[in-house]
Amino acid sequence: EPEVTQTPSHQVTQMGQEVILRCVPISNHLYFYWYRQILGQKVEFLVSFYNNEISEKSEIFDDQFSVERPDGSNFTLKIRSTKLEDSAMYFCASSEVRDSGYTFGSGTRLTVV
Amino acid sequence: GESVGLHLPTLSVQEGDNSIINCAYSNSASDYFIWYKQESGKGPQFIIDIRSNMDKRQGQRVTVLLNKTVKHLSLQIAATQPGDSAVYFCALASPGYSTLTFGKGTMLLVSP
Numbered sequence: 096e097p098e099v100t101q102t103p104s105h106q107v108t109q110m111g112q113e114v115i116l117r118c119v120p121i122s123n124h125l126y127f128y129w130y131r132q133i134l135g136q137k138v139e140f141l142v143s144f145y146n147n148e149i150s151e152k153s154e155i156f157d158d159q160f161s162v163e164r165p166d167g168s169n170f171t172l173k174i175r176s177t178k179l180e181d182s183a184m185y186f187c188a189s190s191e192v193r194d195s196g197y198t199f200g201s202g203t204r205l206t207v208v
Numbered sequence: 209g210e211s212v213g214l215h216l217p218t219l220s221v222q223e224g225d226n227s228i229i230n231c232a233y234s235n236s237a238s239d240y241f242i243w244y245k246q247e248s249g250k251g252p253q254f255i256i257d258i259r260s261n262m263d264k265r266q267g268q269r270v271t272v273l274l275n276k277t278v279k280h281l282s283l284q285i286a287a288t289q290p291g292d293s294a295v296y297f298c299a300l301a302s303p304g305y306s307t308l309t310f311g312k313g314t315m316l317l318v319s320p
Contacts (some may be wrong), residue, residue, distance in 0.1 A: 099251075126306055138252060138297065138310040151307055186251050193306040194240055199251035 097121040099200035101187050107206045108177050116172045116203045118187030127170045128188040128197070129162065131155070138186065144170065145193070177207045220317045227285040229314045231298035236279060238300040242308070243272060243283045246295045252310075255283070255296075285316075293318045 100119040108114050120127050129141040142152040144162055159175045170189075174181055184202040221227050229243075239260040244252035258265045258272045258281075265272050271284040281298050295315050299308040 101251075128307070130308075130310075137312045138299075138308075140307045140309070143306045145306075153307075188251075190306070194301055194303075195257065197242070197308065198254065199244075201249075201251045 097198070099187055099189055099198050101185075101200035101203050103203060104201065105204045105206070107208060110179055110207055111176050114174050114177055114205065116174075116185050116187075116205070118170045118172075118189075118200060119168050120170055120187065120189030121191075121198055122168070124189035124191050124198075126150075126190045126193055127162075127164070128190075129172045130186045130188060130199075131183040132186065132202075133183045141172070141185075174205075177205075179207050181205060182207045217312070218315045218317065220319065221288050223288060223290060223318055223320050225288050227283075227288045227292070227316060227318075229283045229285075229296050229298075229316065231281040231283075231311050233279050233281065233298075233300055233311075235300070235302060235309075236276070237302045239303050240301040241272070241274060241281050242299045242301075243270075243281075244297045244299060244310075245292075246297060246313070248294075252297060252299075288316070288318050290318045290320055292316060 102117045127144040130138050132138045140153050142156045143150045161173045163171050186202045187200045188197045190197045242257040243255040246252050256267045256270050256272045263274050269286045273282045295313040297313045298311045
């Protein structure tokens with residue numbers, strides 16, 4: 096069964112450092128998403144991406160965040176200057192159409208120290 | 209804005225019992241609803257979905273019921289197994305939006 100692949104599975108970084116979280120969406124999917132889940136809390140939407148541009152973003156997705164599809168397979172989330180409160184599980188998801196069939200990756204656990 | 213809530217944070221059942229997990233939502237414009245299962249250290253795994261033009265949908269051992277009048281969604285798991293132990297989230301989307309709003313999650317604990 097096709098799956099969304101995320102790397103690394105766990106990233107530890109110092110406060111103020113930049114991190115890039117990587118995702119390989121399902122190959123025929125056109126819509127890409129990042130969500131995050133702070134420990135013990137619900138999954139929160141960050142951003143959606145379609146046709147090489149951001150289509151929607153939440154208020155969490157401020158200027159320190161950016162997304163990119165650098166080639167035909169990868170989808171990345173960059174956090175420019177990490178803060179302690181950025182510690183969370185970050186999930187990438189993709190879908191073939193806009194409003195159904197979301198498939199989530201296994202996540203990257205980001206720990207900011 | 210939208211909010212999604214769950215009635216019970218933890219549900220403990222015996223193996224073989226039927227489980228019911230509930231979810232309330234506030235945005236009456238929501239038209240697409242999904243139940244996800246999340247095991248420890250993993251991402252949300254799709255279980256079943258339903259659109260607002262339906263009130264019931266069945267899958268393998270699972271049934272989703274949608275009551276739009278009271279804005280309530282439930283997931284029924286028949287003959288619950290230890291492997292069903294996980295956190296279950298409801299999520300919803302509204303027309304014109306590709307984003308999902310998730311509930312807080314209910315932990316299902318199945319005892320053998």
